[in-house]
Amino acid sequence: MEMKIRLDDPRFDLSGTFDGTVDTAPALATAAVHAGRHDLRHLGVHAPPLDLSTTYPLLDPLAGTASLDAMAAGGEPQGNSVYGRLHNPTVARFEAGLAELEGTSSSVAFASGMAALTACLLAAKQRHGGHHVIAVRPLYGGSDHLLNSDLLGLETSWVQADAVAAALRPETALVIIETPANPTLQLVDIAAVVRQAGEVPVLVDSTFATPVLQQPAQLGAALVLHSATKFLGGHGDVLAGAVACDASWATLLRQVRLITGAILHPLGGYLLHRGLATLPMRVERASLSAEQLARRLQGHPVVRKVFHPNLLTGGLAHLVGQQMRHGGAVLAFELAADEAATRSLLQYLELITPAVSLGSVDSLIQHPASLTHRVVDAAAQEEGGIHGNLLRLSVGLEAVDDLWLDLDRAIHRAVEPSRVLTR
Ligand SMILES: *Cc1c(COP(=O)(O)O)cnc(C)c1O
Numbered sequence: 001m002e003m004k005i006r007l008d009d010p011r012f013d014l015s016g017t018f019d020g021t022v023d024t025a026p027a028l029a030t031a032a033v034h035a036g037r038h039d040l041r042h043l044g045v046h047a048p049p050l051d052l053s054t055t056y057p058l059l060d061p062l063a064g065t066a067s068l069d070a071m072a073a074g075g076e077p078q079g080n081s082v083y084g085r086l087h088n089p090t091v092a093r094f095e096a097g098l099a100e101l102e103g104t105s106s107s108v109a110f111a112s113g114m115a116a117l118t119a120c121l122l123a124a125k126q127r128h129g130g131h132h133v134i135a136v137r138p139l140y141g142g143s144d145h146l147l148n149s150d151l152l153g154l155e156t157s158w159v160q161a162d163a164v165a166a167a168l169r170p171e172t173a174l175v176i177i178e179t180p181a182n183p184t185l186q187l188v189d190i191a192a193v194v195r196q197a198g199e200v201p202v203l204v205d206s207t208f209a210t211p212v213l214q215q216p217a218q219l220g221a222a223l224v225l226h227s228a229t230k231f232l233g234g235h236g237d238v239l240a241g242a243v244a245c246d247a248s249w250a251t252l253l254r255q256v257r258l259i260t261g262a263i264l265h266p267l268g269g270y271l272l273h274r275g276l277a278t279l280p281m282r283v284e285r286a287s288l289s290a291e292q293l294a295r296r297l298q299g300h301p302v303v304r305k306v307f308h309p310n311l312l313t314g315g316l317a318h319l320v321g322q323q324m325r326h327g328g329a330v331l332a333f334e335l336a337a338d339e340a341a342t343r344s345l346l347q348y349l350e351l352i353t354p355a356v357s358l359g360s361v362d363s364l365i366q367h368p369a370s371l372t373h374r375v376v377d378a379a380a381q382e383e384g385g386i387h388g389n390l391l392r393l394s395v396g397l398e399a400v401d402d403l404w405l406d407l408d409r410a411i412h413r414a415v416e417p418s419r420v421l422t423r
Helices: 028-034 066-072 089-102 113-128 141-148 161-167 190-197 247-260 266-298 339-348 378-383 400-415
Strands: 106-110 132-136 155-159 172-178 202-205 223-227 241-245 303-307 330-335 364-366 390-394
Touching: 028 089, 028 266, 066 247, 089 106, 089 241, 089 266, 106 113, 106 247, 106 266, 113 141, 113 172, 113 202, 113 223, 113 241, 113 247, 132 141, 132 161, 141 172, 155 161, 161 172, 161 190, 172 190, 190 202, 241 247, 266 303, 266 330, 266 400, 330 339, 330 400, 339 390, 339 400
Parallel strands: 132 155, 132 172, 172 202, 202 223
Antiparallel strands: 106 241, 223 241, 303 330, 330 390, 364 390
16 A cells, blocks of 8 residues: 655655655645635635634524534535534634645544544444444543443453454444554554454544644544644643544534534634644654654663654554654653652653643643553553653653753752752
8 A cells, every 4th residue: 555644745844855846735834824724815804713603693584494404414504504513614614624634525623532532432333333342552541441431332342453353343333543652652553453444444543643744544544533632732722622534424423513512612623723824833843852852861871761653663663754754742751760759850840841731832741650541440551551650741842952951950850869960
């Protein structure tokens, strides 16, 4: 199968080198700035309007209810939006923009990443009739928790990525993977899982990669999930989720969304749409910084292990540069220290904020075993490599040398108090 994402793909070339040829497909950086904005000139505005309406005047109150009927079935409005839980033009512009970047025909936005995952599970169950799901660990702690609960009446089989085919049953409605995975940045070969799954749809949680680094739908994934709270929003001020998919899945997902009410507030849609324009620049810059920090950490005397896809050798290392353009802006590392010393590092940082979440313009660090993955049971923590001495760092847009100074000083203070360097 031809890989659509290559390091030399002009859509992704932000290095500025010009080899004399011009690709007719707009580069990702160009597409991101214009995505979902194609109707603005026609509207006579420059910035997308923020439409906060909860309801819309019925243009012809005596006419039929075609638009309402269409939307109740998960379709697009015919005419105006009718009611905010069914459709909002500001949110729809963000959805169109994200779909353009993922190379899918549609995307559907939700109130959070977890609302988006819940909707995918309900839609898959509805579509197929089966109640069985196959999931590959590690997944985001909340996803693991949801799949392990019986809230949705689904049964989950947890398998390794190479054992998906063996776990398929007639009632399997969905296969779920996350790559790079939280928090140790393990990769899963998307195309290989799609091949194993056969007719069964595959959902890829692509939150850590964003469409800048990877486009799972181009590799056969039916559903591409984002916690838009992270890189897509990018400024730590929107909670949202989104699913990029084809039109038939989008219809189902919109149906679930309007029934369950898991809609995204229009202001969130507005901010996400605005964030798309700078997404390639943000992700590119933060990813290069993350790789640099990962390499420096690797040479640090009290760092035991560093996790970043660009540091992989053998195994799935080839996926970086093929499936993914770059390993991304998140890294994790283990200190040569116990859990208490590891956690104490967080209090010595001055620039990097100890906080859950990731993908913000500023760098965030957290301790997965006690925070994001505390709901994951002990065996699954062990399986996912979530040890007490592990920290996850989401690299922001600060100068990389400033981040390194902050990190290095805090590590020394936490692990080797006698070797504290003062500046
Ligand atoms: C944060 C996150 C989620 C959940 O998203 P919310 O927006 O917090 O609901 C799901 N998957 C991954 C990989 C995440 O990082």
